[in-house]
Amino acid sequence: MDRNSVTEPLILTDGLDLAYVNKPSLFVSFAKYTLKIVMWFLFLAWVLLIYLYPGEFGNQLVGKLIQATDGTVFGITGSLFLVFSGPIIIIACLGVAHLILSGEELFQKKSSKHPRFRLWTFPVLVDGPFGVVSAAEFLGILLFVLFIIWAVYAYTLRNLNLISLFQLPSKEKCILLLELSGLRFGMIGQLCLAFLFLPIARGSVLLRLVDIPFEHATRYHVWLGHLTMLLFTLHGLFYVIGWAMEGHLLAELLEWKNIGVANLAGVISLLAGLLMWFTSFHPVRRNYFELFFYTHQLYIVFVVFLALHVGDFVFSIAAGGIFLFVLDRFLRFCQSRRTVDILSAKCLPCGTVELILSKPGNLRYNALSFIFLQVRELSWLQWHPFSVSSSPLDGKYHLSILIKVLGGWTAKLRESILNMSEAEPKIEPTQLQRKITASVEGPYGHELPYYLMYDNLVLVAGGIGISPFLAILSDIFHRVRDGRACLSVPRNVFIVWAVKRSDELQLLSTIVVESISPLFSNKLSLEIHIYVTRESEPSLEEGKVHEALNSSGCPMSNCGMSVLVGTGNNIWSGLYVISSTVGFGILLALMDILYIKPYKVSAWWYKGLLFVACMIASVISFGGIVVGLWHLWDRRASSQDKDDVAKIKPDSEQHDGILVHKESNQNYLESSTILKYGSRPDFEEIFGSLCKKWGHVDVGVMVCGPPNLQSSVAKEIRSQNVRRGRHDPIFHFNSHSFDL
Known part of the structure; x- marks a missing residue:
């Protein structure tokens, strides 16, 4: 058989065989170890900050961090983005370096003479709404449940303390409590939204870093989606009840403020989210998959109108995960052409x-x-x-x-x-x-x-x-x-x-x-x-x-x-992530210097729209340049195989x-x-x-x-x-x- 036949096995070609004979050097091992420590530190600090934020101490800590980063060209939006979204993007960039260093690492069997249990492979829950849940996943679910309970408790105490400062009739106190509770549920939903898009970036650096494939990560997106939409539904419901008690429900629903939240934009975003949520339940998804699939494309409406609803600085809290999803989505679009x-x-x-x-x-x-x-x-x-x-x-x-x-x-x-x-x-x-x-x-x-x-x-x-x-x-x-x-x-x-x-x-x-x-x-x-x-x-x-x-x-x-895929060439995919991230920062700075400040743009909804536009433009322009060069490199690499491919036998053989x-x-x-x-x-x-x-x-x-x-x-x-x-x-x- 010709050695270039399509049925020829590959032995040590193009990184497909993971049994290498060369161990990583001491420098590479030290660099990987250092990167791992830094990434773990950033991740734990990020999660701890989100956990503490609903309480007084966490709120004051975030306030001090904002003051420390305030005064820059990015203002409060940049400060919140750096605090809440920056860590996960930095981890992604460091993860690129880790994957590149791991590319030629010796793959050895990690079996032990002394078998032991592993949290990821020990099933704890086998029946119920979550399906089969491992011990590690159970701990993750438990941490999220505890976070929701703690956040609701902490925000309720803050609401009651705030209401006690005012001498109001019982009805007005009830209305104020409803609106404050709606505000707090919206903030908790925003914090959950910071995680929601991370599992569905199919070629994400983060998923590759922890070796969780997309087919496993989708279930985490499903769980987070149900939780996030429940919180956002309570957010809207509490406001609707409060406005109805005040007697001007329709006027509030149709209101679109320049300074403050745009209520109508929030209504549109919530309706899009509810359509996605209702069609994602298992009976609908199983029997009417196309309805589920097409309705889920409303995520674009959900995200854009959420930015219009809350403005740029609140939206920046959850922007990190959304930005990484946009990176993956654009690369998938280019590959699928x-x-x-x-x-x-x-x-x-x-x-x-x-x-x-x-x-x-x-x-x-x-x-x-x-x-x-x-x-x-x-x-x-x-x-x-x-x-x-x-x-x-x-x-x-x-x-x-x-x-x-x-x-x-x-x-x-x-x-x-x-x-x-x-x-x-x-x-x-x-x-x-x-x-x-x-x-x-x-x-x-x-x-x-x-x-x-x-x-x-x-x-x-x-x-x-x-x-x-x-x-x-x-x-x-x-x-x-x-x-x-x-x-x-x-x-x-x-x-x-x-x-x-x-x-x-x-x-x-x-x-x-x-x-x-x-x-x-x-x-x-x-x-x-x-x-x-x-x-x-x-x-x-x-x-x-x-x-x-x-x-x-x-x-x-x-x-x-096409080789344009996040799980493909680590160097090119890393350059794509880093260049898009740097480009995002450059576009935000230029927008602030050349447009927002000179023209005194102050409308929250408009600044939210500009923020989303910069996010998408950075991926298409800065990341698109890397994708174009990557494509040219792919064509050159493919052309080098032409002589070998020409020797392939006809299909019949x-x-x-x-x-x-x-x-x-x-x-x-x-x-x-x-x-x-x-x-x-x-x-x-x-x-x-x-x-x-x-x-x-x-x-x-x-x-x-x-x-x-x-x-x-x-x-x-x-x-x-x-x-x-x-x-x-x-x-x-x-x-x-x-x-x-």
Whole structure:
């Protein structure tokens, strides 16, 4: 086989193999350690300041900090921005340096001779509104609950002390208390808003820094969203009740002050937030996903009119997280403009579609990554997330995804591929080019393939949830075959897969391995237990596989994915973040010097609008310059691969080769597989047998499937860990399910 085939595994190329032989130097280690200490100090100081702010001491402390930074060109807006938003932006900039220094670091297995519990992987709550909650997440929820209780208590005391200074009738005292309470709930909501946008910046430096992938972080955004909107709803409700008691509700709702808050802008922002909130509840999101998705685009209205409502200096309290989100959103917009070729599309009889997408050789991802996909022939607006089902070692110029046909969009995609497959014999090969094109955002996901940290893996999947585990399995096969079993490769892999019907078993054939050593079983112990829940015996019909070769498969025509992604090149993405941040400060200063002060602009709402405009303009102008240079660098890097890419074999040879490899691969998988019809997994029995078999070790358990599957596995893991004996393993729960 030609060494540049798309099926050629990568060994030490473009940073995709994380088993390096060179340890970081003493200087690099010291620099990383120093950066980590500084970032932790800033983060803890920031959180402590927000915690203390509702009380008298915290309010006085913020006042002193404002006085210390007052008198600058930015005024009180700059002071509040520096105090409340500055720390998180500084951490992001320092995080860039940390990621750059970590880029070539040796990745070693972090297994210990003495297994121990970890807060992030120990499930505490397994049923309820939060889903499966780890010990670390439970502590985070507890801290937020305590903060809300403390803030309400502290503000209530301040309100009562303030009211006691005035001699007012009982009705007016009640109205004043309602309005003061509404004001305080609005401020608490503003403090929560400072965190709300941080989890949904998909390629965020902050998420990469703590290695929390976007699919996990979305649940934090959901929790924070419910809390923030509850606080803002109480904020508006208390004011509405107070104004109604005063008898001028409509006049207050329509009021738009120049000095002070603009009530009408607040009403518009709150209505947009309520629409997003109501359509984000699980029944609506599950049954009417498009309604949820399109309504959520009202976040632009929510943010802009919030700035008009409170003005620039109050808005600056939550501006840090919003600014980082704008950075990520603009970069995603630039990346998604490129059209990506679908090299091949295949419809399996089980109703699953396999797509192979073109990518440049220098685009980095791992077996747990995922992408957002848009097929313009189907819709210009819909984006859908899919886990990558291939390992980066499968090929340098492509990646694959598996798509289960579940809704209207996926049904249209399958129908298009079927039509192409039936029409191919009647069409000239030159007419087959670019019949289906796509736009891609990503890849996103874990910064490092954490499954390599475990010697023992349990992979539990439901239906199409097997997709990311196929990538893991392929990745492990490649590493063992290449003789790297001693370098961060699991030794024992136990797979539990529950499917409804046996036709889904064909998904196992999508794993591509070039060759399997005769001694493969000596290096890796693999067991696959498959439960076919709705059949009592094997099906007699297999069905036909429909395949359409969609293009030449050659990335020379710049038809691969764009590398403009936050999880891509650390240096370019770091320059983008830093240049946009510096540009934001420059534009704010120029606006103040050249426009606000000379023209004596004083309207709060207008200054809030200018603040948002500077935020967006800095990303587009200063950050856009870096993105443009990054794009030129990408084109030059791609052009250097043209000579190698030209040697790639035609598609027919590539796919014939893949089929040959799958035959040998299938034989090994069949020998490792146990099929059970008409039953469901008994996790108590499964984990009990593993306890006796593996002994006192760390076991990484990964689950990808519906919520009830995750709850069942988490409940059993919690039970096993709580009543474990001295020589039993410790199970670590890791969810890989995407619930958007």
